[in-house]
Amino acid sequence: MSYPQLRLDQQLCFPLYAAGRAVTRVYGLLLSELGLTYPQYLALLALWERTEPMAVGDLGSALKLDSGTLSPLLKRLETAGLVLRRRDPQDERRVLVELTDAGRAMEERAARVPTSLGSALGMTQTQARELSDQLYELLDSVESYLSAQA
Amino acid sequence: MSYPQLRLDQQLCFPLYAAGRAVTRVYGLLLSELGLTYPQYLALLALWERTEPMAVGDLGSALKLDSGTLSPLLKRLETAGLVLRRRDPQDERRVLVELTDAGRAMEERAARVPTSLGSALGMTQTQARELSDQLYELLDSVESYLSAQA
DNA sequence: CACAAACATATTGTGCGCAATTGAATCATG
DNA sequence: CATGATTCAATTGCGCACAATATGTTTGTG
Numbered sequence: 001m002s003y004p005q006l007r008l009d010q011q012l013c014f015p016l017y018a019a020g021r022a023v024t025r026v027y028g029l030l031l032s033e034l035g036l037t038y039p040q041y042l043a044l045l046a047l048w049e050r051t052e053p054m055a056v057g058d059l060g061s062a063l064k065l066d067s068g069t070l071s072p073l074l075k076r077l078e079t080a081g082l083v084l085r086r087r088d089p090q091d092e093r094r095v096l097v098e099l100t101d102a103g104r105a106m107e108e109r110a111a112r113v114p115t116s117l118g119s120a121l122g123m124t125q126t127q128a129r130e131l132s133d134q135l136y137e138l139l140d141s142v143e144s145y146l147s148a149q150a
Numbered sequence: 151m152s153y154p155q156l157r158l159d160q161q162l163c164f165p166l167y168a169a170g171r172a173v174t175r176v177y178g179l180l181l182s183e184l185g186l187t188y189p190q191y192l193a194l195l196a197l198w199e200r201t202e203p204m205a206v207g208d209l210g211s212a213l214k215l216d217s218g219t220l221s222p223l224l225k226r227l228e229t230a231g232l233v234l235r236r237r238d239p240q241d242e243r244r245v246l247v248e249l250t251d252a253g254r255a256m257e258e259r260a261a262r263v264p265t266s267l268g269s270a271l272g273m274t275q276t277q278a279r280e281l282s283d284q285l286y287e288l289l290d291s292v293e294s295y296l297s298a299q300a
Numbered sequence: 301c302a303c304a305a306a307c308a309t310a311t312t313g314t315g316c317g318c319a320a321t322t323g324a325a326t327c328a329t330g
Numbered sequence: 331c332a333t334g335a336t337t338c339a340a341t342t343g344c345g346c347a348c349a350a351t352a353t354g355t356t357t358g359t360g
Contacts, residue, residue: 003258005264006264008192008195011195011264013177014192016166017192021214022288022292024317025317026292026296028319039345042158046158065346065348068348068349072345076345091307092354094308095310107152117163123162128162131281132162132165134277134284136165139165149179171348187315190315207339216339218317218318218320218339219316223315241337242324243326243339
């Protein structure tokens, strides 16, 4: 082993990558019963938190996703009848996304998903919170590194 | 807020998802200079640790990826001249993956990537290790949940 | 007011991830 | 030793992610 820093199990990136995919996959299994994917669920989470429509860019800031991902995703949510998209009359560059009645009605069914998962993952609330805080810190430092490169 | 468990910033899954993508993206930027993607780099990490060829399935166990992801990825690495694939004569169902000279030569250039990233992320070795341990625990519990469902 | 720069979203192209299916090789059981 | 079950890799189909580009809108400057 000439380069110990290249060991798969010694790098932070791999458990982060693998655990992220594993958790996303579990969500996906539960969400498929609602006809949703995990990123679609995240977009709805952001919309459920607000009473006002949201611009695509604001949704992107919240989810850390760009229009290349969000545009087709929102088109699928619109086709599914869960959201509506329309140009912002105040600024025709923007597109506002708002929930339909069906989109709002989905919240109640979705509320069971994180509850049933939280218990399945065998973590206490405290553990989950600590891990979450560390990941937010990591996210912040990676983002400032990325913006410093640009 | 009728369902507090649906708040984006209160769920573990979101920072895990966002931090995972952010870290993968940073790796991708550095790896693009080597003509590699992040999952391709992971596959090479696993191969560099061994002197013997590896079956596709063993590579999948190490990276937690299935043949649907690995088959086309390995085909691209083969096209790039970094690996060779051949049927295992002992068991013709298996395909063995082995490094070419060019694949082995890539290790030296790749060794700089985690080193330069480790310093950029502003974490101590200890912090990275603790976070890594927690993520492996989470990965384990998600995987046992998944296998219990099957 | 003209018009260049900046901005917001959409589109294109490539490479994952993953569920489901396919096809070939091996194993296990009678 | 036959044959049904299992295993392994590849393929198919769909939905992300993300870089790069395109298109239309607004803003800032002279």
